[in-house]
Amino acid sequence: GENVEQHPSTLSVQEGDSAVIKCTYSDSASNYFPWYKQELGKRPQLIIDIRSNVGEKKDQRIAVTLNKTAKHFSLHITETQPEDSAVYFCASQGGSEKLVFGKGTKLTVNP
Amino acid sequence: DTAVSQTPKYLVTQMGNDKSIKCEQNLGHDTMYWYKQDSKKFLKIMFSYNNKELIINETVPNRFSPKSPDKAHLNLHINSLELGDSAVYFCASSPGGAHYGYTFGSGTRLTVV
Numbered sequence: 429g430e431n432v433e434q435h436p437s438t439l440s441v442q443e444g445d446s447a448v449i450k451c452t453y454s455d456s457a458s459n460y461f462p463w464y465k466q467e468l469g470k471r472p473q474l475i476i477d478i479r480s481n482v483g484e485k486k487d488q489r490i491a492v493t494l495n496k497t498a499k500h501f502s503l504h505i506t507e508t509q510p511e512d513s514a515v516y517f518c519a520s521q522g523g524s525e526k527l528v529f530g531k532g533t534k535l536t537v538n539p
Numbered sequence: 540d541t542a543v544s545q546t547p548k549y550l551v552t553q554m555g556n557d558k559s560i561k562c563e564q565n566l567g568h569d570t571m572y573w574y575k576q577d578s579k580k581f582l583k584i585m586f587s588y589n590n591k592e593l594i595i596n597e598t599v600p601n602r603f604s605p606k607s608p609d610k611a612h613l614n615l616h617i618n619s620l621e622l623g624d625s626a627v628y629f630c631a632s633s634p635g636g637a638h639y640g641y642t643f644g645s646g647t648r649l650t651v652v
Contacts, residue, residue, distance in 0.1 A: 472582070525595075
């Protein structure tokens with residue numbers, strides 16, 4: 429079945445540093461890759477997404493890259509701030525329309 | 540105006556009881572979902588409805604039964620609750636079709652004692 433692997437499971441960085449989270453998907457038919465941020469006790473919220481016809485997308489301090497050949501996609505956060513601390517989930521969507529989520533990365537940004 | 544609202548936010552109940560969680564969305568979306576988030580934060584799909592019709596039913600015990608009276612509502616009824624059902628249950632909605640992210644509700648934390 430569809431599977432999404434996400435690494436690392438925890439990531440600790442100093443404020444101002446960059447953070448990178450990587451995901452690998454198994455379904456070749458996957459064509460949509462969103463990223464969600466979940467703060468403690470809150471709902472997951474969509475922060476950025478990328479479609480299969482695009483290799484990179486940026487939105488201020490966050491960017492996502494996609495390598496369809498290798499079935500990899502990554503989230504890059506630059507100039508991290510304490511409020512970036514949260515659990516981040518990658519996900520992929522194929523023909524079934526359901527989103528399959530990675531297991532999450534707990535990001536801690538230390539002041 | 541809350542886009543996707545769930546009630547209740549917290550639910551504490553004894554093993555063997557039956558309980559329901561309600562979800563409503565005012566986004567005009569066609570598709571609604573139930574996800575379960577366990578203690579390790581893993582988000583796993585349970586059900587999906589498109590315009591009141593069940594389209595995804597993952598490997599979920601028969602004790603869980605979704606109901607969608609209209610496309611704006613998707614409720615989840617759970618019979619004979621077990622300790623392992625303790626989790627946060629998220630409702631979500633999307634416009635349907637490919638390439639659309641979900642909007643999640645605020646979640647219902649279910650604790651079975």
